Amino acid sequence: MKDLKEFDISFIGLKDGNHQFEYIIEKKFFDFFNYDEFYNSNIKVVLSFLKNATMLELNFAYSGWVEVTCDVTNELFQQPVETSFNLIVKFGDEYNDENEELLIIPYRDYKFNVAQYIYETIVLAIPLKRVHPGVNDGTLHSEVLEKLKELQIKDQKEEEQKKEIDPRWNKLKNILIDKNTSNGTS
Template sequence: MKDLKEFDISFIGLKDGNTQFEYTIENKFFNFFDYDEFYNSNIKVNLSFVKKPTLFELNFTFLGWVEVACDVTNELFKYPIEISSELIVKFGEAFNNENEELLIIPYSDYKLNIAHYIYETVVLALPLKRIHPGVSDGTLQSEVLEKLKELEINKEEIEIHNKEIDPRWNKLKNILIDKNTSNGTS
């Protein structure tokens, strides 16, 4: 993470106890990871870094927004981000990040880069289907929504269509009913 040195925490020089860090995440951060689904972003990350003799406790608080495209209308909107997460960092023989809540770093490390953890937390906080709040409450005016409303199937039309059944089909239904009620002999 050469370009994201501002996210390095050199824990060798820190005293045991709590240290606060604050970061502002903007779109250039996500561009570093080649993530282009955000059109803009502004997220404040507060980190409470608790150093203990054998481990570190990292408590993150994310507050802000990312601008994304609606999956229904393709309109841009600001999706609010408000997340809290925790990470425990321990020392071990080799690097291991298989557990999302526990990170093991080698004894030889003297700093920790948290950029990838911030990236993953924000990206995974968004739902798979992103829908503009104006679609849900009916306040968004869009050509796409108007076209979708035109193409929407009306429940009343379906009921009318179901009632207008060709009388020949009713005769066929009677045959099926008679066959099901017989005892198998003809």
């Protein structure tokens, strides 16, 4: 990850205690991972880093937005991103990242890169179905949305209420009701 050196954390020279790192994640960050579903982004990542003699605790806090297309109207909008992620880094004989919240790195390592964790957390924080907020509150006006409303399947009961019923049919309904309420004698 030579292009993402700014995400390297060299922990060997840091004193024990709390440290803080901040990153601004923009479109070029996702381009590095060949992820093309975001058209733009502005996400601030605050990394609280607690160094102990035996382990490292990382707490990521994300806030900002990514620009995505609406799945209903295909309009671009800014999807808010507010999430967090915790990671514990321990030292062992060999590298192991099988557990998503625990990373084991070899004793000889003096740094590690957090770019992959930042990338995965942001991508997973975005909802699977992306709907422009204007679709839900009715403020978005687009040709696609108008066409969808036009083609929407109407509720059958709603359609029946709209139609004027011939009064002669109402009299027939009364006959059926009277028959059902009798004692079974005709």
